[in-house]
Amino acid sequence: xxxxxxxxxxxxxxxxxxxxxxxxxxxxxxxxxxxxxxxxxxxxxxxxxxxxxxxxxxxxxxxxxxxxxxxxxxxxxxxxxxxxxxxxxxxxxxxxxxxxxxxxxxxxxxxxxxxxxxxxxxxxxxx
Amino acid sequence: xxxxxxxxxxxxxxxxxxxxxxxxxxxxxxxxxxxxxxxxxxxxxxxxxxxxxxxxxxxxxxxxxxxxxxxxxxxxxxxxxxxxxxxxxxxxxxxxxxxxxxxxxxxxxxxxxxxxxxxxxxxxxxxxxxxxxxxxxxxxxxxxxxxxxxxxxxxxxxxxxxxxxxxxxxxxxxxxxxxxxxxxxxxxxxxxxxxxxxxxxxxxxxxxxxxxxxxxxxxxxxxxxxxxxxxxxxxxxxxxxxxxxxxxxxxxxxxxxxxxxxxxxxxxxxxxxxxxxxxxxxxxxxxxxxxxxxxxxxxxxxxxxxxxxxxxxxxxxxxxxxxxxxxxxxxxxxxxxxxxxxxxxxxxxxxxxxxxxxxxxxxxxxxxxxxxxxxxxxxxxxxxxxxxxxxxxxxxxxxxxx
Numbered sequence: 143x144x145x146x147x148x149x150x151x152x153x154x155x156x157x158x159x160x161x162x163x164x165x166x167x168x169x170x171x172x173x174x175x176x177x178x179x180x181x182x183x184x185x186x187x188x189x190x191x192x193x194x195x196x197x198x199x200x201x202x203x204x205x206x207x208x209x210x211x212x213x214x215x216x217x218x219x220x221x222x223x224x225x226x227x228x229x230x231x232x233x234x235x236x237x238x239x240x241x242x243x244x245x246x247x248x249x250x251x252x253x254x255x256x257x258x259x260x261x262x263x264x265x266x267x268x269x
Numbered sequence: 270x271x272x273x274x275x276x277x278x279x280x281x282x283x284x285x286x287x288x289x290x291x292x293x294x295x296x297x298x299x300x301x302x303x304x305x306x307x308x309x310x311x312x313x314x315x316x317x318x319x320x321x322x323x324x325x326x327x328x329x330x331x332x333x334x335x336x337x338x339x340x341x342x343x344x345x346x347x348x349x350x351x352x353x354x355x356x357x358x359x360x361x362x363x364x365x366x367x368x369x370x371x372x373x374x375x376x377x378x379x380x381x382x383x384x385x386x387x388x389x390x391x392x393x394x395x396x397x398x399x400x401x402x403x404x405x406x407x408x409x410x411x412x413x414x415x416x417x418x419x420x421x422x423x424x425x426x427x428x429x430x431x432x433x434x435x436x437x438x439x440x441x442x443x444x445x446x447x448x449x450x451x452x453x454x455x456x457x458x459x460x461x462x463x464x465x466x467x468x469x470x471x472x473x474x475x476x477x478x479x480x481x482x483x484x485x486x487x488x489x490x491x492x493x494x495x496x497x498x499x500x501x502x503x504x505x506x507x508x509x510x511x512x513x514x515x516x517x518x519x520x521x522x523x524x525x526x527x528x529x530x531x532x533x534x535x536x537x538x539x540x541x542x543x544x545x546x547x548x549x550x551x552x553x554x555x556x557x558x559x560x561x562x563x564x565x566x567x568x569x570x571x572x573x574x575x576x577x578x579x580x581x582x583x584x585x586x587x588x589x590x591x592x593x594x595x596x597x598x599x600x601x602x603x604x605x606x607x608x609x610x611x612x613x614x615x616x617x618x619x620x621x622x623x624x625x626x627x628x629x630x631x632x633x634x635x636x637x638x639x640x641x642x643x644x645x646x647x648x649x650x651x652x653x654x655x656x657x658x659x660x661x662x663x664x665x666x667x668x669x670x671x
Contacts (some may be wrong), residue, residue: 145586153586161655177657178607178617180580180597201656205582207599209654263307 148242152210170263185255207245209251280629287477293524297517323523330526332460344451345375347470347485354496364414398563399428421453424564427571436465455529479524482518540569552642570628575619578658589649596623
């Protein structure tokens with residue numbers, strides 16, 4: 143199976159790899175997937191007082207498409223406000239990366255990770 | 270010598286045609302194009318003579334008689350013919366078949382189909398190294414058992430089964446023994462007499478022959494095995510496999526067998542050194558690497574490793590100059606990792622993290638050293654990206670702190 147150029151680009155030069163301080167009240171952390179399923183994504187967002195995402199980081203255990211999907215997600219999240227971030231759909235990620243049907247679950251996982259990170263930030267901040 | 274990239278470490282998938290094999294074949298594509306079944310002119314005689322010469326070369330590799338060799342389109346067909354052929358022919362005698370869950374799909378699926386058709390199939394589970402024991406087989410035989418099908422060596426992990434002992438048990442209990450020797454023939458010594466093998470499947474393209482040709486050894490005496498043919502037609506191959514013979518392919522299979530037999534001991538020694546160098550080199554530079562398969566009873570060219578915290582398909586993408594294969598699910602639509610590794614008790618997580626390196630005739634020490642460096646770099650980079658690795662390191666630190 144050949145990978146799309148965009149998958150190869152994100153896989154070879156992943157954006158925003160790393161970790162934010164998960165104990166900080168400004169940081170929301172989402173960890174989704176399971177090692178026994180071959181995919182685990184950790185996606186973190188840092189949110190300022192105006193509800194803007196000022197930073198996003200990820201670490202992913204998974205195939206190239208899963209890594210690319212999470213890299214792309216962090217890129218899209220940066221600078222967005224939380225309301226817009228909540229609206230990000232897996233289909234947008236899948237179409238941007240031209241994921242084949244067997245890899246759609248990678249984009250679903252990325253959407254789940256975004257939602258989980260936002261949820262975590264909201265929980266911490268009582269929203 | 271300059272390294273030619275990409276490097277091929279997937280010889281268990283297929284091999285290039287050996288130049289000597291290619292040269293033996295070419296006259297039979299053009300000049301000697303006759304049909305081996307044409308009995309009335311020299312074109313046919315020439316083709317038939319070439320087929321019979323090849324049949325002897327194949328038989329010699331297996332310690333068999335030329336007449337015991339049925340030529341097929343490859344190991345999948347040989348497996349189907351052996352298993353379904355015996356089941357249909359001996360249904361009155363019994364309806365029980367014994368096999369193992371880590372067999373190739375070409376054995377599993379015919380057995381499954383027979384299961385649907387009313388046969389009773391016992392699916393043995395291999396041990397942690399991928400081996401089936403003779404005791405397991407002996408314990409599964411009933412008075413309704415008509416066939417035991419256990420592979421000689423596993424394609425994913427390279428583990429070699431104790432087929433001589435299994436063959437002995439089968440013979441003593443009056444049950445036919447089939448072995449899928451697709452990965453073993455030409456790589457380890459096989460003798461159908463000494464190992465009490467009644468049926469043996471093999472393929473040309475795993476041993477530097479062409480694709481689309483293989484053989485099934487079918488014992489003709491002590492005891493005689495009869496098969497219900499799966500391809501009806503002109504009655505070729507003693508009625509067991511109709512269809513005009515693939516003369517150039519068969520000539521290629523014969524020559525491939527001759528070379529494999531002649532060079533087996535030297536090549537096994539050479540590949541063992543290279544494979545162990547690859548294993549030791551990787552293990553010396555990376556932590557959390559585990560071997561899948563038997564440490565000693567293993568094909569010389571096969572090295573299956575799990576790299577914890579890294580997913581197999583991503584690893585293959587990173588090592589773009591090295592052609593390998595993976596037990597990761599991501600290469601298949603099923604999302605389930607390798608059934609072979611799972612049957613050996615390897616966790617799903619480590620099965621997703623597995624890579625099979627299979628070395629072969631063209632593999633050089635320079636290639637092995639290059640691969641060690643590439644693997645190390647790729648695994649290190651992907652672990653930097655892995656939340657599981659991060660978690661494991663944090664646990665390590667907190668354990669060290671307390």
